[in-house]
Amino acid sequence: MLAILVITLMAALVVGSSWPAIRDWKRATDQDEARERAAPAEPVAPAESLEGVLVRQVIDHEITPRQYRNAMHRLAERDADRHPLPDLPGDAPPG
Incomplete structure (x- = not known):
C-alpha cells in the first residue's frame, strides 16, 4: 500500500514539474504556426x-x-546528338 502511494506521489511530481515546460512548448509552437x-x-x-x-x-x-x-536520360541523349564531343587526338576509331 505504501509503495502505491509513493509511486503515485512520484508520478504526480513528475507531471507537475513537467507541466510548465509543456505549456511553454505549446505556446511557442502556436506562435510559430501563427507566424x-x-x-x-x-x-x-x-x-x-x-x-x-x-x-x-x-x-x-x-x-x-x-x-x-x-526524362534526364532522354535529355542527355538529345544533348549528345545536338552537341557531340569532338574526337580527342590519339583516339582509335571504333571497330
Whole structure:
C-alpha cells in the first residue's frame, strides 16, 4: 500500500514539474504556426531550364523519380546528338 502511494506521489511530481515546460512548448509552437500563417508565401521563381522543371516536378510529386531519370536520360541523349564531343587526338576509331 505504501509503495502505491509513493509511486503515485512520484508520478504526480513528475507531471507537475513537467507541466510548465509543456505549456511553454505549446505556446511557442502556436506562435510559430501563427507566424507562418501570417507570413506571405514567397513566389516561386520560374525554372530556367528543363532540368530545373524536372527537379521541381519531382519535389512537388508531379512525376516519380523513375520518370525523372527517364526524362534526364532522354535529355542527355538529345544533348549528345545536338552537341557531340569532338574526337580527342590519339583516339582509335571504333571497330
